[in-house]
Amino acid sequence: MTPPFAPAIDAHVHVLPERLLAAVRNALNDEAGWEFAHPTDREAIEAVLHEAGVERYVSLPYAHRSGVAADLNEWVRARAEESEMLIPFATVHPDDDVADVVYDALEAGARGLKFHCPVQRCPPDDPRLDPAYELAADFDRPVLFHAGTAPMFRGDSAVGPVPFESFVASFPDVRACCAHMGAYDVEEFLAIADDYDSVFLDTTFAMSSAAERYMDFDPGTVADDRIEELSDSIMYGSDFPNIPYDYAAERDHLLSRDLSEATYRDVFRRTAERFLG
Numbered sequence: 001m002t003p004p005f006a007p008a009i010d011a012h013v014h015v016l017p018e019r020l021l022a023a024v025r026n027a028l029n030d031e032a033g034w035e036f037a038h039p040t041d042r043e044a045i046e047a048v049l050h051e052a053g054v055e056r057y058v059s060l061p062y063a064h065r066s067g068v069a070a071d072l073n074e075w076v077r078a079r080a081e082e083s084e085m086l087i088p089f090a091t092v093h094p095d096d097d098v099a100d101v102v103y104d105a106l107e108a109g110a111r112g113l114k115f116h117c118p119v120q121r122c123p124p125d126d127p128r129l130d131p132a133y134e135l136a137a138d139f140d141r142p143v144l145f146h147a148g149t150a151p152m153f154r155g156d157s158a159v160g161p162v163p164f165e166s167f168v169a170s171f172p173d174v175r176a177c178c179a180h181m182g183a184y185d186v187e188e189f190l191a192i193a194d195d196y197d198s199v200f201l202d203t204t205f206a207m208s209s210a211a212e213r214y215m216d217f218d219p220g221t222v223a224d225d226r227i228e229e230l231s232d233s234i235m236y237g238s239d240f241p242n243i244p245y246d247y248a249a250e251r252d253h254l255l256s257r258d259l260s261e262a263t264y265r266d267v268f269r270r271t272a273e274r275f276l277g
Helices: 018-032 042-052 069-081 098-107 127-139 161-170 186-195 211-215 224-229 248-255 261-276
Strands: 008-013 054-059 086-088 113-116 143-146 176-178 199-202
Touching (some): 008 261, 042 054, 054 069, 069 098, 098 127, 113 127, 127 143, 161 176, 161 186, 224 261
Parallel strands (some): 054 086, 176 199
16 A cells, blocks of 8 residues: 555645745755755746645745844735645744734634744744744644754854753644654654653654755654654654755655654644644
8 A cells, every 4th residue: 555645744844025035035045955856936846746636735934133033924814715635834033023923824814823043043042932832822823843953054153952942842832843753863852852741843844755865864764663652742744945955855764664653643734733733
């Protein structure tokens, strides 16, 4: 039997304004030498995802400087109104009027919040973000962080398991995901997911068949039994369209593993539904 993929939820996609997406890609090209062949407009992105068997996807914005989050959140929300696939998240910069920006976004329909900790220079337990987390709890909305050191943030004080667990301990009622399986500190983040029912990890990039080449991480170091044990806390994501390899590589490694059908259903759909609430 072929392991199930479709209908899948991709919990980590970036539909962004053209100039911002170009800036992200230029930064990744400069830092890592990655080249990108994937489309950037919403309709073309969705065509690739739909053909692969993705039914819904989460679009994740992040504000690289203060003063841009409100407009960016509104832009993503407007794209969601045009789409039957897009689940909009919102963001805020820690130097913004955090409570106002987040309240407006969640009231307008954002399904969660996204923070790119090293880019935004804010660890998950940054007290400037407490109003955002309090509103996430009030609205029952999850938060997704880039809180790991991969692919180029080793030694950065904004990332790592310590500030992430500090946030989780302070806001245990807020569902929180660390992207990229927490790479390069995967074992530590898996341990946090063991301890807290509110903690999630996404497979983005780290569990792809291209991870060793592009991220210097071997997904085979995560044992099948760990994925089975935590299948209701691990969800599929891709980082599409900002990946320097074919979309199929994002799921090929996972589908090649000897996982139960129930685990595949969790990873590719049900865990994301639990995370989203």
